[in-house]
Amino acid sequence: MKNLTTLLFSIIILASCGKNDDLNLDEIQGRWFVFSEQRYVSDGTIMIDTINDREEYFEFRADKTFLSTVDGFGFYEITRDSVHINFRRYDDEDYRRFGFQYRISGNDLTLSEGNATLNMKRL
Secondary structure, eight states, rough: OOOHHHHHHHHHEEEEEHHHHHTTTHHHHHEEEEEEEEOOOTTSOOOEEEESSSOOEEOOOOSSEEEEETTTEEEEEOOOEEEEEEEOOOOOSSEEEEEEEEEETEEEEEEEETTEEEEEEEE
């Protein structure tokens, strides 16, 4: 009986160590409204654009599809600290792939790529 219990316990431990393909997926799902964009210019200055309406947003859906009211639609993948978005612009036929570092804190999402950062809120 002791050997059976040890075997079952080992199987449970090994099964719980499996890779999680949906890493942080629940956190990013939903509609995120863009409220500012920061860009670092070559002379070292920071340009900040503030967006005062709720018409510009990114939507990350549970089926891993993606929608941007400005940029287009497609799908996304999440790794440990990055989100990769493959999307097609509304006026284009080719998919483009972008990788962003992301951070979620409560209802705030920050997407960074190179010299640009988007600040978003879930409302």
